[in-house]
Amino acid sequence: MATRVVRVPPPAGTKLLPLADLPDGVCIEWQPTPPLRAAGLLLLRQGEQVQAYINLCPHFVLPLNSPGSGFLMAGPGNVMCVHHCAVFRCSDGLCIEGPAAGRSLPTVPVVVLDGAVHVAA
Numbered sequence: 562m563a564t565r566v567v568r569v570p571p572p573a574g575t576k577l578l579p580l581a582d583l584p585d586g587v588c589i590e591w592q593p594t595p596p597l598r599a600a601g602l603l604l605l606r607q608g609e610q611v612q613a614y615i616n617l618c619p620h621f622v623l624p625l626n627s628p629g630s631g632f633l634m635a636g637p638g639n640v641m642c643v644h645h646c647a648v649f650r651c652s653d654g655l656c657i658e659g660p661a662a663g664r665s666l667p668t669v670p671v672v673v674l675d676g677a678v679h680v681a682a
Contacts, residue, residue, distance in 0.1 A: 569600055571680050574679060575680045576678075577677070578604075579676060585608065586605075587634075603615075604671075607651075612668075614669060617667075618644065618666075623642070635648045649661075
């Protein structure tokens with residue numbers, strides 16, 4: 562039986578991780594734990610700011626990384642889909658090169674509260 566791809570972000574208020582666990586300038590993957598059914602996220606910290614996107618390439622609806630592996634950085638501030646080499650800007654999620662050019666990763670608003678990253682309201 563085929564599994565369904567979850568494209569829904571975690572609900573507002575969901576605590577994702579402590580800010581200290583998110584290295585500056587590196588993309589990491591966040592995965593929900595049961596019973597929460599939500600899409601996995603790509604998180605990037607730049608200083609005290611955090612960007613979050615649903616981790617699904619708009620070209621072929623696959624995660625940008627391979628299961629259990631990190632993300633491929635394509636120069637400063639860009640991440641590359643390991644499946645078809647689409648390159649996305651981390652600042653706004655826009656694909657600037659490859660088969661998804663012109664499309665964007667879905668943004669998930671996040672906020673840092675009490676030293677932890679949470680999904681914003």
